[in-house]
Structure formats: structure tokens, C-alpha cells
Amino acid sequence: NAGVTQTPKFRVLKTGQSMTLLCAQDMNHEYMYWYRQDPGMGLRLIHYSVGEGTTAKGEVPDGYNVSRLKKQNFLLGLESAAPSQTSVYFCASSSRATGAGELFFGEGSRLTVL
Amino acid sequence: SQQGEEDPQALSIQEGENATMNCSYKTSINNLQWYRQNSGRGLVHLILIRSNEREKHSGRLRVTLDTSKKSSSLLITASRAADTASYFCATGASAAGNKLTFGGGTRVLVKP
Numbered sequence: 216n217a218g219v220t221q222t223p224k225f226r227v228l229k230t231g232q233s234m235t236l237l238c239a240q241d242m243n244h245e246y247m248y249w250y251r252q253d254p255g256m257g258l259r260l261i262h263y264s265v266g267e268g269t270t271a272k273g274e275v276p277d278g279y280n281v282s283r284l285k286k287q288n289f290l291l292g293l294e295s296a297a298p299s300q301t302s303v304y305f306c307a308s309s310s311r312a313t314g315a316g317e318l319f320f321g322e323g324s325r326l327t328v329l
Numbered sequence: 330s331q332q333g334e335e336d337p338q339a340l341s342i343q344e345g346e347n348a349t350m351n352c353s354y355k356t357s358i359n360n361l362q363w364y365r366q367n368s369g370r371g372l373v374h375l376i377l378i379r380s381n382e383r384e385k386h387s388g389r390l391r392v393t394l395d396t397s398k399k400s401s402s403l404l405i406t407a408s409r410a411a412d413t414a415s416y417f418c419a420t421g422a423s424a425a426g427n428k429l430t431f432g433g434g435t436r437v438l439v440k441p
Contacts, residue, residue: 219371250431257333257417258372258431273428305371317362318429320371 217241219304221321222263228296228328236291236324238306246309247289249281249300250269250271258305265312296328333361333418333432336417341438348405350435353398359421361394361401362429366415375403375416408439 219240228234238247245266250258260273264283278300280292289308293300302327307318336351352361360379361376365424378385378394385392405412414438416426419429 248428256434257433258419260428260430264429274430307372312428317377318364318372320373322371323369324425 217317219306219321221304221324223324224322225325226327228293228326230299231329232296233292233294234296234326235293236258236326237308237309238289238291238321239287240289240306240308240319241287242308242310242319243286244310244319245284245286246312247283248277248307249277249279249289249291249306252292252305252306252323261291261304262263293326296326298328300326301328302326332418333419334431335416335435336433337364337435338433339436339438340402341440343409344408344410344441348408348412348439349438350403350416351435352401352432354418354420355399356422358396359423361392362419362421362432363390363401363403364417364419364431364436366417368414372417405437408434408437409441410439411436412418413439 222237226246242288246305247298248263249261259275266285270281282290306321333354335396337406351376362377365377366372376387394401415434417434
């Protein structure tokens, strides 16, 4: 049982390049989330989805786009990477709205933008 | 903005000692959760306490919640080197659309 899998685990980009982070979960969860983690800042919510075909903005959505075409996958895209987007990105999923249940996290994707 | 704020930011103890960390928050919540993160890994859920609960236990973990003071504490008893990690509190609140809001974390070092 893989749980939540993120790819790639590491990536280095140049300013202005684009990329997509893939999150896959095999727990049949409705809710999926993308967070970024920066030193001393905890985790901040970028975008989330409450079901297949839905997406919504979180706390820090600017510069990112997401898609949830399949229930098990949640993609995070950077159209034009900036150094401020250097961070560790975490995907998480939940069977219930997070007000009611726990989040299951992936191992993270470390992105460096030069 | 961060809803939960952990205190202290860092904690160093000897194996066998207890570790206590606190979390304060600003608005009314539905529940509060604690997570552990080992270095370079994802977060792992430890315990959830609802707003109408005052205390919960899970193994060597004890969590308290004081909604009048808008604070929670996590106690790890008889700590082990394997407890070395960062610990985060996260609050779920209707005002936040029932999305979890994380604090900055407490880094715990347990020395053997």
C-alpha cells in the first residue's frame, strides 16, 4: 500500500521554466491538498480539491495552477518558476474534510529555482 | 497567516525525560491535530482532539486542549532517540473552511 506518492522528489529549475509535480494516492480519498514548507513558516496551503474535477485556492495560490482530472491524482503546475518558489512541496489526502479527519502526506518534492 | 503557534521552537532533552510543547491559536476551532515530521520526510498524523474534548492519550503521547485559553499541549513521556523530530500542531476551524492551518513547529532533539 503506497499511500501518497509524489514525483519527482527533487528538481532544479531556472527562473522562467515550467514544471509539474504529480501526486498520486491509492486510498480512494476525496480530498487532496498541496502545501509548501519553508523554514520557520510551517506548512502553507497552496491549492486543494474536494473531489474529482474540483479545485480551489488556498492561502498562497499565486504562481501555481492545479488539476484533478482523476480522483487519485492531483497535479501542481508552475508556469513560470521564480526563486521565491524554492521550497519543499507536500501533497496530502484525506477521506474527510480536514475539519473532521487526519491528513496523509507524501514524502515531499524539493524544488530549487535558480 | 498561521493559526497555531508552537512553543518552544526547539527543545533538547535526554532520553527517558518527558518532552512538553505547547500550541496557541487565535480563533475558535473544531479540532486540533498534532503531526510529527522526521528530517527529510513527510508529516505523520499523531493525534486529533476535538473542541469538546479536554484530554486524549495515545501510547506515550498525551494531548490536552484548553479552549478558554486557546491552547493545547503535547506531552511525550519517557522519550526515546527515535522521538527526535519536528512536531506541528494544526487547527481545523469553520472560519477557515474546515481546512487545516499549521503552526511553525517545535524541533525536538532527544539525546541518547
